[in-house]
Amino acid sequence: MIFIYLLSGLFLGFGQGANALSNIFGTAVETRMITFRKAALIASIFIVLGAVIEGSGPSGTLGRLGSIDALGGAFTVSLAAAAAIFVNVRMGIPVSSSQTIVGAIIGWNVFSGRLTDLHSIAIIGGSWVGSFLLAAGIAALLFYAFQYWINHSKMHLLVQDLVVRYAIVIVGAFGAYSLGANNIANVVGVFVHVSPFKDLNLFGIFQFDGVQQLYILGSLSIVAGIYTYSRRVIRTVGKDLFELSPVTALVAILAEAIMLFLFSSQALHRFFLKAGIPPIPLVPVSSANGIIGAIMGIALAKGGKNIRFNVLGRISLAWITAPLMAFLFSFVALFIVQNVFEQTVRQPVIYTFNRITVEEIKEQGFDTAALATVNGRSFDSEQSLYKELKAQNLYDRQQLMDIIAITQEYPMQVNTAALRLKGLHKGFTPQQWKALQQLDEHTFTHKWQLKQTLAEDESWSTIAKPGTELEKSYNSKIESTLELLYKSFYYTPKKNK
Template sequence: MIFIFLTSGLFLAWSLGANELTNVFGTAVSSRMVSFKKAAIIATIFIILGAVFQGNGTSNTLVELGTINAIAGAFTVTLAAVITVFLMRKYRLLVSTSQAIVGAIIGWNLFTGNTTNINSLSNIVISWILCPILGAVFAIVLFTMLKLFLKKVKIHLIKLDSFIRYGLLIVGAFGSYSLGANNIANVMGVFIPSVIIPKIEIFGIFILTSSQQLFLLGGVAIAIGIFTYSKRILQTVENDVLSLTSESALVVVLAHSLVLFIFSSQSLSNFIVSIGLPAIPLVPVSSSHAIIGAIIGIGILRGGSEIKLNVIGQIAIGWISTPLIAGTISFFTLFFVNNVFQQPVAKLDNKDLIKDIYKNENIIVKKDSIYKVNLQ
């Protein structure tokens, strides 16, 4: 039964795998600098590693925004995000899975009468705005540094091509890790409070907690998306913003990966706090927005005349329209699931208990203490 409820999350994960590989390996594969097979294998390994070992941070933020403590609720919220992403992609609108899932969670909060954690929400919205800006800043800094370096060392164009080829593989691996770490929350994060799986000890070396097992499952679904559908998307998608050279493509992917990494690394956030700076919010951000921001950064360095400004407008509209559409769909689908299928979409709102379960993974003991309430 749990698996059936997980299908919406797994489908979203599949869709993520199918669509997001373009951001990490798009230029490398379409220019034939890296073969699709190599890119898919590297992406799969590193997305799963990132999801399992670093996916908790961003998932925590989503749980804080709305602790969806009933699996039917988590299923419906993710389904709403799936529908939003599907509809917006169908009408060729720029869509972010992160924004769709956040909108859908807010829809759940409204439906169940839970208050939305304004602090979390503001952190999330600020991160969305910062995501493309940081992408642009990183791209400008990195590209300027790379150009200065290349001017100094004077590498032969063909040798440089080989270095870039390997650079794209390494940066692609880092990008895949960051994508897994940052975006796994979008597809599996909402299930954490409601799906409780006993810990698994692997060869006595390390333990996979309940959430890590969910992330692993999500990672596998992302991998299936990569292998089954991403090649088709890679072959058809073009860069709508600006044409890139291989050096700038390398910088763009690296800038994108850094943005995703920054918004998902607990250790980096702790380090920032330790030197007296405010903590970095761990928020799932849009991989596409980070890429577009980075491409715009390169465009600014080229004088800015080549940038297609309507894409920036699309991003800004997406900040409002995507959560709004997802929230509305979430609200109505929750109503439908709750009233037509008689599935509980929320349980007793005991956030402290849920958080305690989530943090300590002390699942079996406290499972019985959560009980169902009738929303009607």
């Protein structure tokens, strides 16, 4: 059944592939600096490499935006996001899976009665705007640098043309690698904790764990989209918006590649943290935003003439409507899948105020006297509980979210064998893994109970008051790892007859 559910993620990858080549090599193909076949081959190879080697970085932010807890829900959300991309690709408009997957996840949140993390929306939305502006700024600076080089270079025109062609291949490969690392989380990220693949050893040389095999499968679906549907979007990006020369095509590709690298490189993220510099968030950004931003940066650097504003307006409108379209598709599709096909799209979640949860709320420093109206009660909707507590005007939004998280019933049983089978055990330190093994077969009713039990071991404890960006990043990594455990250990309790 898992393979059937995976099809929607692969369809999403197919749609992303239709956009990918235009975003990476569209300008170069339209200026005839590289053929479509060569561009497709280079992009395919390096997208797969980027996904497998460095594809786990940006997935955490999407997980915080909405924690989809049922395979049927993950299937439907991926399908809705893919459908929204497909509609836009048919019209020749470049949109990104990061735009549509966010809209589809919010649709699941609304359908399931869950709250949407506004902080994550702000980070992701800000990254879309930031990626556009960053790519435009980088492209403008590179344009002036290349213009100076050309004006002062004594290189023969034929040699210059050859250098530009080779540079396009190298930079395009770099951009494809960064795209694979940044966007593979959109394609199969929701299936990581249920990966059906076991560790694979090829000839005793190459070893791929279950998650890496999942990323390979997802990246291959992107490759399929590149070879079958990307031609339609290439013209919009490479020619219709603004006429580019071979050199400016190289500038656009390089600016986009740098932007994607900044938002996806875990090594660069760690370097910034160690240097005490606020890092760029590891979030899936839109490669479409990047290439369009780069083209606009070049156009403005050249004086702003010959920009086809009707094409720009059509693209900009699609960036707004694509997430809304995915939201609508997701909400309607979830209703159909749940009620017509009788598939589970969300796990039933109960929020209970009893002695255990109220004591924990008090332990966390909250005034429990204000909970008298809900004490002893249970809620089956996060939104309804939030509205009732908010009406008292005694807690801010973050405090309400913390209280709701404490009361959530989420039955789990520790099963390290399942983690090892899926290859997920490689993501833990030896000390963390040892602490987990000591809890094998232990059951927990609430997430915070498992978190506190693990925190008794130093390797699982977070820093109480993180002061530096490095300490904040450490805590964030622990929280992301715990989220993986919650999903992996969850089980549906048997109903009493």
